[in-house]
Amino acid sequence: MMDWTDQHCRYFHRLMTRNAMLYTEMVTAPAVIHGPRERLLGYGGDEHPVALQLGGSDPQELAQAVRLARPYGYDEVNLNVGCPSDRVQSGCFGAVLMERPQLVADCVRAMQAETDVPVTVKCRIGVDDQDPATVLPAFLETVAGAGVSHFIIHARKAWLKGLSPKENREVPPLDYPLVVRMKEEFPELTVCINGGVASLDLARDLLGQGLDGVMIGRAAYHDPASVLIGADALWGDGPGPDAFEVAAVMRPYIADHLAAGRRLHQITRHMLGLFHGRPGARAWRRVLSEGASREGAGLDVFNAALAEVENQILQ
Missing domain, CATH: 3.20.20.70 (Aldolase class I)
Structure with a gap:
């Protein structure tokens, strides 16, 4: 696409x-x-x-x-x-x-x-x-x-x-x-x-x-998460990691990207749907959409978005 x-x-x-x-x-x-x-x-x-x-x-x-x-x-x-x-x-x-x-x-x-x-x-x-x-x-x-x-x-x-x-x-x-x-x-x-x-x-x-x-x-x-995490079952394999595990693996990838002088939004724009349909999904999208494109946005924005989802699940 x-x-x-x-x-x-x-x-x-x-x-x-x-x-x-x-x-x-x-x-x-x-x-x-x-x-x-x-x-x-x-x-x-x-x-x-x-x-x-x-x-x-x-x-x-x-x-x-x-x-x-x-x-x-x-x-x-x-x-x-x-x-x-x-x-x-x-x-x-x-x-x-x-x-x-x-x-x-x-x-x-x-x-x-x-x-x-x-x-x-x-x-x-x-x-x-x-x-x-x-x-x-x-x-x-x-x-x-x-x-x-x-x-x-x-x-x-x-x-x-x-x-x-x-x-x-x-x-x-x-x-x-x-x-x-x-x-x-x-x-x-x-x-x-x-x-x-x-x-x-x-x-x-x-x-x-x-x-x-x-x-x-x-x-x-x-x-x-809904489409891809279960896709390997079509080949008879077990499911992939859950959405939180995916976010954890993305963190060092994002850190390397930022260390090279690039922008957070270039990655997180693709991640807005990761928690689609789950508690906190709207807050996740809002924090990333509003914060990731700002000049100098770093992992703190990503972490804040993830915390919104984690807080909703714990309630």
């Missing part, structure tokens, strides 16, 4: 699940080529398994971006053909590429030539006036023909004309049965589903319908 799942967010999320694949925020191929590469591509070795998500529509640019990213050792490279942001429409990438499956095939073919790890595609079921029941299988067939065997399908159309990016996440109706049908029609493909999945119970239900995986985005961000 652009501007959300940065390195600090992924470090925080990895503390709660050992097995789930983490994805970077979408990075455009030109940014990798011309921008601050270390800031865009760098990550901690304890984030694995982690996938690099790229945006672009020029096969040569995408190939160069994958080549430059190869030394960083990502476990997967994902081409985003599902983002409806106006920033990606103007650049002719993201969901608008659902209208150009052959170009997507050319892009992934060029990307595969530069890496030994899987190149995957995240897409929508269609855009605008397209008929998903016709367009989606044709899209999968064309792109699979270029060598892609793993697709993550957001089970909504993207309306590029008339809806904002936020509305595109909520207004178009979900069509989970269509995605399940794609797995049935293409059993040789790895088909994962995305869109509107707000709980592990729903994820289990979708996996039970034959899908190979479930991608959870905003729910994992806004309520990470």
Whole structure:
């Protein structure tokens, strides 16, 4: 998710699940080529398994971006053909590429030539006036023909004309049965589903319908403890640490970040939902939201926010 799942967010999320694949925020191929590469591509070795998500529509640019990213050792490279942001429409990438499956095939073919790890595609079921029941299988067939065997399908159309990016996440109706049908029609493909999945119970239900995986985005961000701490049970493992243990592990990470002259808010903005639904959650969010962005904010702000939750539980 652009501007959300940065390195600090992924470090925080990895503390709660050992097995789930983490994805970077979408990075455009030109940014990798011309921008601050270390800031865009760098990550901690304890984030694995982690996938690099790229945006672009020029096969040569995408190939160069994958080549430059190869030394960083990502476990997967994902081409985003599902983002409806106006920033990606103007650049002719993201969901608008659902209208150009052959170009997507050319892009992934060029990307595969530069890496030994899987190149995957995240897409929508269609855009605008397209008929998903016709367009989606044709899209999968064309792109699979270029060598892609793993697709993550957001089970909504993207309306590029008339809806904002936020509305595109909520207004178009979900069509989970269509995605399940794609797995049935293409059993040789790895088909994962995305869109509107707000709980592990729903994820289990979708996996039970034959899908190979479930991608959870905003729910994992806004309520990470509920979604991520129990996620490893899907692999048959025990649950991860509780929210207080996660906060304790984050404290030295935050201290190192502050010692390097960086700001508290850069980390804690990702942690606002850690105690979602628990006593003290509102006070936790308030203390961090009001205090962490102030000049010179330090661990005292973090500790004060945590004390609010602890005090509520003890009452």
